[in-house]
Every structure is written in structure tokens, then in C-alpha cells.
Amino acid sequence: MYLNYFGLKEPSFSIAPDPEFLYLSQQHREALAHLLYGAGESGGFVLLTGEVGTGKTTVCRAFLEQLPPEVDVALVLNPAVTGYELLRTICDEFRIPVSVDERSTKTLIDRLNQYLLAAHAKGRRPVLMIDEAQNLRPRVLEQVRLLTNLETNKQKLLQIFLVGQPELRRLIDSEALRQLSQRITARFHLGPLTARETAAYVRHRLAVAGVDRPLFTRRALRRVQALTGGVPRLINLLCDRALLGACVGRHLQVTPRILNRAAKELRGAAGPAWRGPPRPIFTGALILALLFGAGWLARDWVPMPAGSGLEAVVAAWRRDEGASHAVATEPALDVDVGPSESKPVANGAVAVPLETPEMAPSPILSNMGRESALRLLLRRWGVDVDDLGTDDPCRRVAAFGLRCEQEQGTWANLRFFDRPVLLRSIDDEGTDGYLVLSRLRDDRATLDQPDGSIELPVAMLDDDWTGDYLLIWQPPPVGTALIGPTSSGEAVRWLRQLLAQVPDLGFADSGSGRFDDELDQTLRQFQQGRGLVPDGLAGYRTLIQLHNVVGIPGIPRLVEVE
Incomplete structure (x- = not known):
């Protein structure tokens, strides 16, 4: 229901272990590295544990997607079985032909050993991954340990990954399973974020x-x-x-x-x-x-x-x-500033002094409705429109090749984006509405109004501004506002052209439409240098900063440069 309302293309908070949504925190990155390291080892166990819901299965799915082609995986999702049933499951996962009537554990082990030897001769690397391994019975865990005895003179034939909850770690560290514990070559425990x-x-x-x-x-x-x-x-x-x-x-x-x-x-x-x-x-x-x-x-x-x-x-x-x-009303703006209390400034705005014996901020800070304020803000982009409709006015902004973004922050955040914005404000009478901030210069702000502009001290806005603001920005001319590894070639080429114009990055535009490692590293380098999260995804924060650095013409700026 809320997907269309917020513009989401799919549910963003599903509990399905989708690797596409994996957020690689430092510990998740290390957990994935441990799994990949284990896949390159010869035999033994790799242990991954974590509290319930910390993302173990999602990390494992991401690991399976990154395995080299010579690795064959047997994935066991329900280990609450007997030793014989587990062996049958492993044979099924490796596609080892076994008669339906076969009931001998020894025969299953022999068939598995033959498969492993044949795979080794072909240069294949079989891997067994057991999820929810805390449900394995101690006797079955011992049976799993014995599988590592399948080996040649120089190499173990089967690499085993055990993934489970913290009780698995306690079980393996018990005296009864000390032989298994000694064969674990890599351990990692996932905790909360x-x-x-x-x-x-x-x-x-x-x-x-x-x-x-x-x-x-x-x-x-x-x-x-x-x-x-x-x-x-x-x-x-x-x-x-x-x-x-x-x-x-x-x-x-x-x-x-x-x-x-x-x-x-x-x-x-x-x-x-x-x-x-x-x-x-x-x-x-x-x-x-x-x-x-x-x-x-x-x-x-x-x-x-x-x-x-x-x-x-x-x-x-x-x-x-x-x-x-409640719909914010749109009071008439009637600012009465006498000659002794104001002076004209270069841009035609009326300036309010830093210190006035009897300031009356209420008339200056009268709020506008969102639609009216947005129409006024659009003028800074060269767009003059009489009506944005009764629906969400931001939907109409897209018709002019622009986008709205709702943010929350401080004056430093406004200077960082460097775009004229709508400030969500609550005036002295409790009216919730918007002010159009068009310019920031040192400790003074310029507000646009239907009948002109007013310049006043930033401090006068602190008590009324809620911290919420709406900014308008210009998305790429390639039909997307988020560029990453799955983006089209046209979007990737546009991003390359922009990054190649950033001084000191040393990035050359190859014209490729592929989001390769070099582009990913360059994008992360730029993001880190601009104080952004280096996630390798060029969203609106990153694209706005690229526009600021490159100096795209025709884009209005908030911060006045002397």
C-alpha cells in the first residue's frame, strides 16, 4: 500500500534474505571476507555465528553469489535430522545418484567420497554449507566432522561452513566436540548494528x-x-x-x-x-x-x-x-519596515538589522502553504507557474525536469547542499507552513516572498524553523535519479563524464557503459572527500555535490560567494 505513496519500487524492509539489500557494515564485511577466505582453503570448518536476526543468512546468500565458477555448493537449510538423513540431503544437493531404497550410511559415505575424488580430479571445489547449524545434534555434528576425513595425501576434499546462533559456538566449544573445534580455520560472530x-x-x-x-x-x-x-x-x-x-x-x-x-x-x-x-x-x-x-x-x-x-x-x-x-493557511504577507529599522540591499531585498530595539518577527516569519511556497521557490529555477494542482505539488515539479527532496538538518546541511530551499516553520500563532530561503550569507538569510525579499539575521529563524526543509534539484538527463552497478549504460556514461571533470580525482572518461571497479572506487573516493557515505551509489546527495564541484550552469545556489 505504501509503495506508491513513497515512490518505492519494491518493499525495502522485507525480512527475506535478499543479497541485493545487504548493507555491508564493518562486521558484515568482515564476515563475508571470512567466508570467502574459507572457500579458498583446503578442508576444515568455517564457523559463522550471530544473534537472531543479525543477517547471517543474508551474508551467506551474498557469499554464494560471489563464489567462483569452479566451486560446487551443497546448501542444507534444515539440519534437524538424523545422520543418515543429513548424508542423503548432502548427496541430493551434490546431485550424487543414490538409490531410493539405499539405507546404508557407509554406502552414502562411499558415494560421497567417490564424488569428491572425481571433483578434485576435475579441479572442482565442493563446499558444504549448513544453515541453522545450532539444530544439529551432537552425534550428527560428529558425523559432519568425520566428513573432513575424506581426503587425499595432500588435501582435504570437502570444505564445510557452519552457520548458526550463539548456542552453536557454545556447543562446539564443549569438551565432547573438542576435535571439531580444533578443525575450525575461521570464526566470526555477528552482533547488532x-x-x-x-x-x-x-x-x-x-x-x-x-x-x-x-x-x-x-x-x-x-x-x-x-x-x-x-x-x-x-x-x-x-x-x-x-x-x-x-x-x-x-x-x-x-x-x-x-x-x-x-x-x-x-x-x-x-x-x-x-x-x-x-x-x-x-x-x-x-x-x-x-x-x-x-x-x-x-x-x-x-x-x-x-x-x-x-x-x-x-x-x-x-x-x-x-x-x-490540518491544511496550513496562507496568510497575507504584510511587512511594515520603517526607514529607521531597515535599509535596501543590493538584490532588492529589505534588510532587518542584527540588533533592533523592538523587533517584530511575526510579520516577517508569516508562513505560506506548501504549494504557494514551492511556486515561489521554482522561480529561482526559472520556472514561473500559476498552479501546481491540489495534489502533492512535488509531483508537478517533475514536469519541469526537477525533483523535490524532503530533508532534516541544520544550517550546515543547507550550506552543504547549497540550494534554495523551503524551510518548514511554525510561527508565533502555531501555524505550520513554509518559508522560502533563497540566500545564505555569513549570519544573514534572505527569504523570498510574493511581494519581494527580506534579509534578516539567521538567529531570528532558529526558534521557528523545525529543522525540516524541502529542496529542489536537477536529476540527470538519463531517466534515473540513482546510478549504481545495475544502472543502464547511458546513465553510467553520464556519471563517468561528470566524475572526469572533478579536479584532483585523476579519473579519465573511457566512455564505457559498464559500472566497473575503477568507477566504483572513484565514486566512493569522491563521496568520502565530500563527507558523504561512501556506498558507491550516486543518489541525489552525491549528484548535487557533483553538480556543485563541476559547476553545472543554470543551477541556483544558496550560499553567496564573495
């Missing part, structure tokens, strides 16, 4: 799903960490439900209040809000909540029959959130 990683994780998954604007406020991202403890699966559950709530409430962003309500619903009406990773008793409730949310998303937004459960949830969201969605 840090607060910084959690915020980056949420942004990454949204970007992969096609939205590179902040759908969560900064405070909301901190709240995500507090409610989930940084566990990726819980983050997915919470953020999915929160986006649904924001959609029902017609919010542009998820706020802490929406997250708290989403957490309460996931835990149950009687339960408190999350405080870090939930106890195991709640796992079933979380899965049921996810299934309920999936059913909700599958339905069209149509009136529900009276008394339906979905209608009750929607009604509750609307009841709680409706008060914050």
Missing part, C-alpha cells in the same frame, strides 16, 4: 528500493536504534510497519511518534514499546504481525466494510495522527 550503522542501514535499504530521500527523521532513526537494539530483522519489521503508519497518516516522513506506535502494535496492544532486542517469547508475535502487514500491503486502498480489523487499525492511525494534518 551500532546507532550510526542502523541509520546507514535504513538509508541503504531505501536507496536500493529506489528512494534516496530521508523517509525517517534523524530523531526517528535514533529511535529505531533504541527500539530494536540494532538487530536488522527487528529494524525491518519496525520500519515496514512505521512506513505503513506514515502512509495512512499522510506523513512525508516517519517520526518517533509513528515508530513508537508501530512498535506497540508489533508487540501487542498490552505490551510496552520495544527496548532493544525482544525476548524470544515475542518472536512468534512479531512473525504474525509481519504476516498481517504483508496482507495489508497486498490490498488496494479502498473503503473497508464496517467493523473490519483493517478499518479499525486505519481509523486508529487517523484518529491519533489527524490533528497534525
Whole structure:
């Protein structure tokens, strides 16, 4: 339901282990490196453990996609079986022909040994990966250990990966399995994400799903960490439900209040809000909540029959959130500035002094409605339009080759983007609306109004500006606003041309339409140099900075350069 509302091309917080959405935090990167290292070793065990929901399976899927072609994999997903059943499963995965009536464990081992020897002779590398290995019985684990005895004089024939929860590590470290423990060549334990990683994780998954604007406020991202403890699966559950709530409430962003309500619903009406990773008793409730949310998303937004459960949830969201969605009025701007209190400035704006005995900021800070303010901001881009429609005015902006992005930050963030913006403001009477910020110069700001401009001290805006702002930017002329490894050749060539114009990067435009390693490293180098997350995806933050560095003509700037 919320996909179209937020412009997502697919659900960004599914709990399916999709490697495309894998966020490589430092520890996830190291876990993947351990697996790849293990695949190059000759025999032995590689152990990957982690708390429930920390992304072990997703890392394994990413690992399987990166294996070289000479590696053959047998993947066991349900190890809660007997030793004989496990051997049958391994033979099936390696496509080793075994009679249906075969009941001898020795025969299965002999067939497996023959297969491994033949694979070794052909230069193949068989790998056995057992997920949820904490469910293996100790006797079956010992049977798995004996498989590493299948060897030549110089080399083990089978590499084994054990992936499971922390109890697997404790089981292997027990006295009874000390022989297996000694054969582990690489170990890694995945823990929860840090607060910084959690915020980056949420942004990454949204970007992969096609939205590179902040759908969560900064405070909301901190709240995500507090409610989930940084566990990726819980983050997915919470953020999915929160986006649904924001959609029902017609919010542009998820706020802490929406997250708290989403957490309460996931835990149950009687339960408190999350405080870090939930106890195991709640796992079933979380899965049921996810299934309920999936059913909700599958339905069209149509009136529900009276008394339906979905209608009750929607009604509750609307009841709680409706008060914050009153349409902002558009008061007349009537600024009366006397000769002794103001002076004209070079750009024709009226200037308010830094210190005035009796400042009256209310008339200056009168808010406009979003549609009116956006029409005024568009003039800075050379677009003069009388009406943007009654629907979301940002939808009409695309017709002029531009895009809107909702952000939250400080004055430093505004200077960083260096674009005229709409500031979301609350005036003295509590009216929620927008101000058009067209220029920043030292400690002074210029606001555009229908009848002219006003320059005033930045400090006068601090109490009224909520920290939310909307900026307009010019996307690439290639039909996409996010360029990465899966982008079209035309988009990749356009990115190459732009990066080649950046001083000190030393990047030469080869004209290739392939997103190769050199382009990826150059893009990350540019992002790091501009204070961006070096994720190798050119979204609107990166593209705006590229425009700023290269100096694309015709783009209005916010910061006045002396």
C-alpha cells in the first residue's frame, strides 16, 4: 500500500534474505571476507555465528553469489535430522545418484567420497554449507566432522561452513566436540548494528528500493536504534510497519511518534514499546504481525466494510495522527519596515538589522502553504507557474525536469547542499507552513516572498524553523535519479563524464557503459572527500555535490560567494 505513496519500487524492509539489500557494515564485511577466505582453503570448518536476526543468512546468500565458477555448493537449510538423513540431503544437493531404497550410511559415505575424488580430479571445489547449524545434534555434528576425513595425501576434499546462533559456538566449544573445534580455520560472530550503522542501514535499504530521500527523521532513526537494539530483522519489521503508519497518516516522513506506535502494535496492544532486542517469547508475535502487514500491503486502498480489523487499525492511525494534518493557511504577507529599522540591499531585498530595539518577527516569519511556497521557490529555477494542482505539488515539479527532496538538518546541511530551499516553520500563532530561503550569507538569510525579499539575521529563524526543509534539484538527463552497478549504460556514461571533470580525482572518461571497479572506487573516493557515505551509489546527495564541484550552469545556489 505504501509503495506508491513513497515512490518505492519494491518493499525495502522485507525480512527475506535478499543479497541485493545487504548493507555491508564493518562486521558484515568482515564476515563475508571470512567466508570467502574459507572457500579458498583446503578442508576444515568455517564457523559463522550471530544473534537472531543479525543477517547471517543474508551474508551467506551474498557469499554464494560471489563464489567462483569452479566451486560446487551443497546448501542444507534444515539440519534437524538424523545422520543418515543429513548424508542423503548432502548427496541430493551434490546431485550424487543414490538409490531410493539405499539405507546404508557407509554406502552414502562411499558415494560421497567417490564424488569428491572425481571433483578434485576435475579441479572442482565442493563446499558444504549448513544453515541453522545450532539444530544439529551432537552425534550428527560428529558425523559432519568425520566428513573432513575424506581426503587425499595432500588435501582435504570437502570444505564445510557452519552457520548458526550463539548456542552453536557454545556447543562446539564443549569438551565432547573438542576435535571439531580444533578443525575450525575461521570464526566470526555477528552482533547488532551500532546507532550510526542502523541509520546507514535504513538509508541503504531505501536507496536500493529506489528512494534516496530521508523517509525517517534523524530523531526517528535514533529511535529505531533504541527500539530494536540494532538487530536488522527487528529494524525491518519496525520500519515496514512505521512506513505503513506514515502512509495512512499522510506523513512525508516517519517520526518517533509513528515508530513508537508501530512498535506497540508489533508487540501487542498490552505490551510496552520495544527496548532493544525482544525476548524470544515475542518472536512468534512479531512473525504474525509481519504476516498481517504483508496482507495489508497486498490490498488496494479502498473503503473497508464496517467493523473490519483493517478499518479499525486505519481509523486508529487517523484518529491519533489527524490533528497534525490540518491544511496550513496562507496568510497575507504584510511587512511594515520603517526607514529607521531597515535599509535596501543590493538584490532588492529589505534588510532587518542584527540588533533592533523592538523587533517584530511575526510579520516577517508569516508562513505560506506548501504549494504557494514551492511556486515561489521554482522561480529561482526559472520556472514561473500559476498552479501546481491540489495534489502533492512535488509531483508537478517533475514536469519541469526537477525533483523535490524532503530533508532534516541544520544550517550546515543547507550550506552543504547549497540550494534554495523551503524551510518548514511554525510561527508565533502555531501555524505550520513554509518559508522560502533563497540566500545564505555569513549570519544573514534572505527569504523570498510574493511581494519581494527580506534579509534578516539567521538567529531570528532558529526558534521557528523545525529543522525540516524541502529542496529542489536537477536529476540527470538519463531517466534515473540513482546510478549504481545495475544502472543502464547511458546513465553510467553520464556519471563517468561528470566524475572526469572533478579536479584532483585523476579519473579519465573511457566512455564505457559498464559500472566497473575503477568507477566504483572513484565514486566512493569522491563521496568520502565530500563527507558523504561512501556506498558507491550516486543518489541525489552525491549528484548535487557533483553538480556543485563541476559547476553545472543554470543551477541556483544558496550560499553567496564573495
